[in-house]
Amino acid sequence: MNSSVSDVSGLRLALQTDASLALDQVLIGGLTLTAERDTTVSARLNLIEGDLVIDVTGPTGHTARCSWPWPVDAMPRRVDLRHGHELDGSVALLATDTSAPLFPEPGAYTLVATYDAAPGITVSSPPVTVRRTAAAKRNSDDARLLQRRDVIQSLLSASAMGDSDDALHSLASSDHVPTRTLAALALDQIDDIVSRLEDTDADTALDVATAVDAVLPSGCFDGDERRIAIQRAVSARRR
Amino acid sequence: MNSACTCSGTPSDDVLVFGEDGEVVQPAIPGSVINRFFGPCPIGSLDGSWLLEIVPRTIFAPQVRGPMRIEVGASSLRVSGDMYSQRRLFPGQIDPVVIGTIGRPPIPDPIGPFIRGADGGQIDEDGLVIFPTTPPWYPAFPKEQYSWYFRSNGATYANGTLTVQIVRHLWNRATQEFASTDTGTLALTCRQNLIIVQRRPLVMEGTLTIGGSTSIVKATKTSPFYRGCAVEVDAMVNRSFPPQATIGSGAIATFKSIYATAGFDVTVTTNETNVPNDASLTNAEMSTLLSGHRQPFTGDDWHLWLLVGSAQGGLFGIMFDDDTVPREGAAGFADATLGNDSVILASARNQPLNNVPAAFLRTLVHEAGHAFNLFHPKHDVHMPGIGIEIMNQTGDVIGFATTANPYPNNAAFNFSDHDRTSLIHSPDPQVKPGWKNFGWGHGSLSAGLPSPVDVAGLNAGDTDDGLSLTIDVPQQAFVGEYVTAEVVLTNTGRDPRQVTTLLTLAEGDLVFLRTAPDGEIDRVLDVAIGCGPRPMVTLQPGESISNHVQVFFTNLGVTFTEPGRHTVIAQLEADAMTTVYSAPSTIDVRTAASDTEVAISASMLTPGVGRALALGDFAGDERARAVLTDLAESHADSDTGAASAMVMANSLARPFTDFRNDTTRKPAPKEADRFLDLAIAGRSATRSAALAVTVASPTEKDAPVVANTIARLRRSAPKTGARSRAAADSNSDIAAAERIAADFVSPQPR
Numbered sequence: 001m002n003s004s005v006s007d008v009s010g011l012r013l014a015l016q017t018d019a020s021l022a023l024d025q026v027l028i029g030g031l032t033l034t035a036e037r038d039t040t041v042s043a044r045l046n047l048i049e050g051d052l053v054i055d056v057t058g059p060t061g062h063t064a065r066c067s068w069p070w071p072v073d074a075m076p077r078r079v080d081l082r083h084g085h086e087l088d089g090s091v092a093l094l095a096t097d098t099s100a101p102l103f104p105e106p107g108a109y110t111l112v113a114t115y116d117a118a119p120g121i122t123v124s125s126p127p128v129t130v131r132r133t134a135a136a137k138r139n140s141d142d143a144r145l146l147q148r149r150d151v152i153q154s155l156l157s158a159s160a161m162g163d164s165d166d167a168l169h170s171l172a173s174s175d176h177v178p179t180r181t182l183a184a185l186a187l188d189q190i191d192d193i194v195s196r197l198e199d200t201d202a203d204t205a206l207d208v209a210t211a212v213d214a215v216l217p218s219g220c221f222d223g224d225e226r227r228i229a230i231q232r233a234v235s236a237r238r239r
Numbered sequence: 240m241n242s243a244c245t246c247s248g249t250p251s252d253d254v255l256v257f258g259e260d261g262e263v264v265q266p267a268i269p270g271s272v273i274n275r276f277f278g279p280c281p282i283g284s285l286d287g288s289w290l291l292e293i294v295p296r297t298i299f300a301p302q303v304r305g306p307m308r309i310e311v312g313a314s315s316l317r318v319s320g321d322m323y324s325q326r327r328l329f330p331g332q333i334d335p336v337v338i339g340t341i342g343r344p345p346i347p348d349p350i351g352p353f354i355r356g357a358d359g360g361q362i363d364e365d366g367l368v369i370f371p372t373t374p375p376w377y378p379a380f381p382k383e384q385y386s387w388y389f390r391s392n393g394a395t396y397a398n399g400t401l402t403v404q405i406v407r408h409l410w411n412r413a414t415q416e417f418a419s420t421d422t423g424t425l426a427l428t429c430r431q432n433l434i435i436v437q438r439r440p441l442v443m444e445g446t447l448t449i450g451g452s453t454s455i456v457k458a459t460k461t462s463p464f465y466r467g468c469a470v471e472v473d474a475m476v477n478r479s480f481p482p483q484a485t486i487g488s489g490a491i492a493t494f495k496s497i498y499a500t501a502g503f504d505v506t507v508t509t510n511e512t513n514v515p516n517d518a519s520l521t522n523a524e525m526s527t528l529l530s531g532h533r534q535p536f537t538g539d540d541w542h543l544w545l546l547v548g549s550a551q552g553g554l555f556g557i558m559f560d561d562d563t564v565p566r567e568g569a570a571g572f573a574d575a576t577l578g579n580d581s582v583i584l585a586s587a588r589n590q591p592l593n594n595v596p597a598a599f600l601r602t603l604v605h606e607a608g609h610a611f612n613l614f615h616p617k618h619d620v621h622m623p624g625i626g627i628e629i630m631n632q633t634g635d636v637i638g639f640a641t642t643a644n645p646y647p648n649n650a651a652f653n654f655s656d657h658d659r660t661s662l663i664h665s666p667d668p669q670v671k672p673g674w675k676n677f678g679w680g681h682g683s684l685s686a687g688l689p690s691p692v693d694v695a696g697l698n699a700g701d702t703d704d705g706l707s708l709t710i711d712v713p714q715q716a717f718v719g720e721y722v723t724a725e726v727v728l729t730n731t732g733r734d735p736r737q738v739t740t741l742l743t744l745a746e747g748d749l750v751f752l753r754t755a756p757d758g759e760i761d762r763v764l765d766v767a768i769g770c771g772p773r774p775m776v777t778l779q780p781g782e783s784i785s786n787h788v789q790v791f792f793t794n795l796g797v798t799f800t801e802p803g804r805h806t807v808i809a810q811l812e813a814d815a816m817t818t819v820y821s822a823p824s825t826i827d828v829r830t831a832a833s834d835t836e837v838a839i840s841a842s843m844l845t846p847g848v849g850r851a852l853a854l855g856d857f858a859g860d861e862r863a864r865a866v867l868t869d870l871a872e873s874h875a876d877s878d879t880g881a882a883s884a885m886v887m888a889n890s891l892a893r894p895f896t897d898f899r900n901d902t903t904r905k906p907a908p909k910e911a912d913r914f915l916d917l918a919i920a921g922r923s924a925t926r927s928a929a930l931a932v933t934v935a936s937p938t939e940k941d942a943p944v945v946a947n948t949i950a951r952l953r954r955s956a957p958k959t960g961a962r963s964r965a966a967a968d969s970n971s972d973i974a975a976a977e978r979i980a981a982d983f984v985s986p987q988p989r
Contacts, residue, residue, distance in 0.1 A: 048554075050615060050632060060802050060829035067618070070522065071609045071677065073555040073571075073602045075578055076634035098678045099561060105715065107832060116617070119638045150562070159521030162562060221552035224519060 010037040015054070015113040015125040017093065022136035023106060024143035025176040026155065027093040028207075028214050029054070031113060033123070035081035041117045043079040045089030046217035048072060051116040054091065059107025066111075067097040069153065077219050078118075092182065092214040093130075095152040103132045104147065142171055142179070154186040158215045158226070177204055178211035185212060190226050197233040205237040279399025280429035284441060286311035288462040290378040291320055293447060294455040301326050303386065306378040307458060308465040309401075310502070310663055318391035318403045318425070319664040323380035373440065375462030375504060379539040382674055385410050388417070388666040389425075400428045400445070407449055408666070413808045413823050414754050415668070415675070423449025427458055464504035465663045466670070467541065470494070470607065473511040473532045474547035478573035480509050480603070484596035487648030492597070497604050497629065500653040501662045505607075510534060520548050520570070522559045529560060529568040543610050543672045545603060546570040555592060555633055556602040558609035558677065565676045569606035571599060582640035584648055597647040598633070604652075605629050611670050613658050614681035621681060623657035630658050705732025708821040710751070710809040712790070717831045718800055719840030720791075721852065721879040723933045724751070726809055727785040728819070730778035737775045738813045740986045742786035743937035744793065748773065748812045751790065756803025756828075763807075764794045765937060766853045775814070776988055784986035787979060789882075789933035792849030799828045800844075839879050842866050852882060855935045855942055856890045859897045859904070864890075875917040878930060884918035885934040887911070889944035915944070915951055924952045924969070928976035932983035940984045949980045 016030040031045055031052070044051045047068045054066040081087060093111070095102050103109060109132060113125040135143040145151050150162030151171070160168055164186070171183035172192075184193050197205055209231065216227040291307040307320035389405040396402075403425040411418035427443035441460040446453050472480045483493045498505040511532055517524065525546060533544045548570045551557060555575045560568040573593035577583050584595075592599040613630050616623045627636045628651045640646040654662065661680065662670065669680035711725040726749065730736045741748040745765035753761045765788075776784060790798050790807075799805060805828055809821040831840040842848065847863035857864040867883040874880030891911035895904040919927045927948055935942030952973050957966035981987055 044634075048552075049634075050618065059832060062803065069561055069677070070557050070559055071606075071615060071618075072557045073605050073633050074553065075555065075575075076637050077553075097682060098676060104827065105829070119635075153522070153561070157522035157559075159523030161523050161526065216552070220554070224552060 009117065009121045009123060010039060011035060011041065011117050011121070011123045013113060013115050013117075013123045013125045015111060015128050017111065017128055017130045019129075020131040020133055022133050022143070023103060024135040024137055024140050024146065024179075025174065026146065026179040026182055026211075027103070027130065027132075028178045028211050029091045029093045029111070029113075030210065031089040031091060031115075031125075033081070033087040033089075033115065033117065035083055035085055037083050038081070039118075040078050040080050041087065041121075042115075043077040043087065043219050044074070045087050045115065046214075046220065047091050048217060049074045049077075049220060052089070052091070052113065053097075054093065054111055054113045056093075056102055057110045058103075059105065059109065064096045064100070064102060066091070066093060066095065066102050069095060069097055069099040069156065074220070089217065090210045090214040092156060092211070094146070094155060099149050099152050101147045101152065106132050106134050108132075137175070142174060145171060155182040156215055158182075158185045159188075160186050177207040178214075181208050181211040182215065185215065185226065188226070190229050193230055194233040197230070197237050200237065202237065205234045209234045277430060277432050280431050280441060280443075282316075282396050283311055284431075284460075285309045285316075285396075285401065285429065285443075286463060287460055288375070288377055288465050288467075289320075289443075289458045289460050291322070291456060291458045293322075294457060295327075296454070299327065304378070305380060305386075306461075306466075306667075308502075308663055310465065316391070316394050316396065317660075317664060318389075318394060318401075318405070319666075320389050321385065321667040322387045322389070323384035324386040325380075325384045375464060375467065377464075377467040377504070377540070378461060379541065379671075381539055382668070382671075383412070385412065385668065389423075390664060392422070399430050400426060401443070402426045405449070410668070411754070413752070413820060414806050416754070417666075418754070421450060423447060425456070427456065462504060464499070465502040467504035467506070468543055468611075468672070469536075469540065470505050470507045470543045470545055471534055472507060472509045472545045472547060473514050473528070474509065475514040475549055475573070476512070476516050478547045478549065478593050479512070480507075480545075480547050481596035481600040482509075484600045486597050486652050487644070487650065492600065492652045494600065494604055494607075497600075497652050497654075498607075498662075501659040503611075503662050514546070514548075516549065518549050518574075520551050520572075522551075522557070525557075525559045525568065525570055526562070533568070541671055542567070543607060544568040545607060547603075548572055550574040556606040558606050560610070561677045564673050566610045566612065566672045566674070569603075569610045571603040571606055573599065577646075580637070581642050582637060582645050584645040587645075587647065595647065597650070597652075601629065601636075601647060601650055601652065602633060605633075608654070608658065609677065610672050611662060612665070612675070612677060612680045613654075613661060616655065616657070619657070619681045621657060623655055626655060627651045628653060628655040628658070630654065705730065705734070705736060706738070706813055706817065706819045707731045708809055708811050708813075708819040710807060710821040710824050712807055712824050712826050714825070715827045715829065716799060717829050717836050717840060718802065719797070719831060719843035719879075720799075720836075721789070721843070721882040722791045722799060722826070723787055723789050723878075723929065724807070724809075725785060725787050725929070726811075726821075727783050728778070728811060728813065729783040730780050733780055735780065736778045736813075738778050738784070739811070740774045740776045740784060742784060742788075742811070742986055744788050744790075745937035749788075750810050752808040752810055753795075753798065754806040754823075755801050756805065761795055763790060763798060766792065766794060766850065774985065776986065778988050782988040784982065784988055786982050786986055787929045787933050788937070789852065791843075791882075792853040797844060797849050799826065802828050802830050804828075835874065835877075839870065839874055839877065842870050843879060848883075851886050851890075852934065853936070855886055855939065855944065856895065857886060858890075858895060859902075871914055871917050876921060878926075881918040881922060881927075882930050882934055884914040885930055885944050885948075887914035888918060888947065889934060889942055892943035892947060911943075911947070912951075915947055919948065919951060919955075924972040924976035925979065927952060928979040932979055935983065945980050945983055949977055952976055 012034040014032045021027050042051050056064045108129055110127045110129050112127045115123050117123050145167040150164040151167045153161045154164040168183045168187050172180050174180040212230050216224050221227050289307040293303040301324045303322055303324040305322040310317040387407050387409045389407045392404045392406045394403040405423050405425050407421050408417040409419045425447050427445035429443040443458040447456045474480055483491050486492045494507050495505055529544055536542055550572045556571040558569040574591050576591050577587050579588050587595040608630050615632050616625050625635050627639050636650045637646045640649045665680055668674045707729045709727045716722050726742050739748045751763035753763050805826045806823045808823045811819045813819045831837040845866045847860040848866050851857040851863045867887055870880050871884035871887055875884055888911045891907040894906050931944045931948040935945050956973050957969050
């Protein structure tokens, strides 16, 4: 699903997600900020650095905010966007700003992304709807695991928090690429992620790269050894 | 303050009136002098932290005390406080509080080591004499005793009497949220010798009127600051905590001095400087460092751990601790580098924070602010506005920098008024590290609601060491769905216990405390309340009794009509002296989603249907009968449909006489059997029995549906001699169903 909106600032923000995804799988969203004229914008198109939030309305009408659960201090990062050029980012649509599950039950959810693109300039995406369905894998406990606070925090922080080890190992065996990638990342199984990339297709490699970028975003985590290793493997696969 | 032309000649005789926001709303009014040498305290002397104690009326009264903060501004006066209550069960352990003689409790020094000055006073690390004789301290008590929070809603200070209209927010210990609000008046009188320098802490005495009663109170001043916290710093090798920094104005700032601008008394102790190097830190690694390097402490004083770490991506700092005991640790990243932008001070460009003390100090103070539950202004639900104060992200402060006034010189090394007020006056659960999660107070977590009670506050959440009560309710339900709960009481002690067998909502021993999404608390009981003797049973150690109850329709009507998260706590009078509470369980209630759910919901909310389900009989209500019949026949695959079928089976199995019009409904056993078949079909014996006992009124132990269900299940049991696994499972299921039915009549220890 893809939609975008034009803003008087000359910027368009679009949020893309799967139209439907089971609750035992982690939803990764894509973001695109498009310039309709030359402009300088914040390059922090990620959840971590605090310029981006995603507001979610659930099937019962309740609302929640998806933003990074841990408050951070960070430098501004800016980028010059030429007319027609885009800034891309990805987000893990997994938890609210308080580490609660973002999608607590099956049903249709409406998402709107809001981005502080520059001082005084905020752009929003048009709403997109994603339907979260019952677990894809029969007899799977993964949907329940993905509601656990320590598991949520582990997947987002790319590190195993609390008593999440067993849960992460279960999720790391998921058939769903983003889910198993984030779980393996949290378990520091970088070699496993890299070795799987050696015999995978381009689409899968892209899914891996997008999932990693959602929690170790470009610009902010460019020097992270895990990100470097995985990006190198993805690039090699693409060639 | 207006101190003009009084015969007293002392400004403190003036009458000052302050509004709900603490501002002066009435200027000074001349007062009079009672004694030329012994008079009202100057208003400025009230400013700071106090221990407020409510004098117990009897030796059995709860001990109620807590910190109170009085903020005296140039033209404002605000008061807030947090009260903690503790029941005193055994007279032998009572330490009565007597006005005028209470001493300082043995609370560990939260301010850290003091250097004694030449005049005998205390000198802090900045070299300031901060208290004439005794070190300041900050009353702190176990959070398990937290009872209520109050803040001023207008105040006067006249002739040494501070009169404060307070709004009280009562704390529900079980849900760990504020539950209700009421109002009252706190009046405290402060008089002191105007000639002789006071060497003892200032004391005020007076009354607190709230919840329909007036109590005697005493306040003892503990510090000119409002709150205090010990901050332990551990640094990774080759990184250092900036002890001070020269800021843009040319002044020297320290961690302590910045917090002092908010009346917050922090004492920084750099403990370790050789935390092993790790070039990149994850949140999990920092959590491990927190638990491994923080110095152990006891007591209830405020503690915070700060890590001077290496890096996490390009971040400057993070408050990484938001687990079950949250906000105890934060980190600043010494290796993160400032950019090369022209609006950054030339000497700081491309430098790691470790080399730019002002920038690094700002980040560390900022992260500690998150640990006190402060938000970035741009993320704060109160929308205070982005600026250059401490709680703004560095990125936002740099947004205000210019080449002429570059970062970090352009940063303000103080807190905004919004954050300062929060640090001073927000409730302890919000501010104290280790209590409510990040986001409570300025983020998306919140609470609040009303009902006047006495000064002990709400007492939910007390526990009995030897008994455990659990409640099992569905995690989710849609509005109109039939909801049941299982209650289990277990003897967890070493000795046998006599306990009530009345595990029903109909006899007064058991009640559910339900907190609705809007914060309202209700006592949930059955629609029919029976009275009679309390049958007791002996529970041996490890044994339990249990029962199933319906909570769809209760004294509240349909119990769960409000979508959102409901919290339910079971409260049981286990014996004449013992009340046991369960841990809270939550039910997320949503509106009906599918067509089937919508149809069920509409039927169940039909007048008369809920009552029929609660009583187990539609009685003479033909409309309810029709709806229940439709639910049973159309939706027997759901528990709601099955429960409806059970009501029909129960009703039709016996006669019913309506004495109002002298008519009798004859039993219809075949119809009753048909409905029973509908209820049981495709359902386990255990679930069938659970539904049967919840449908039957708790006061009707001989309700036919229970016995008939068990008889029907026995008829369908595998024949004697069957040895298959399925047969064994089925027999086991039926045996469990029989136990449920037996427990309905009289819970048996198992």
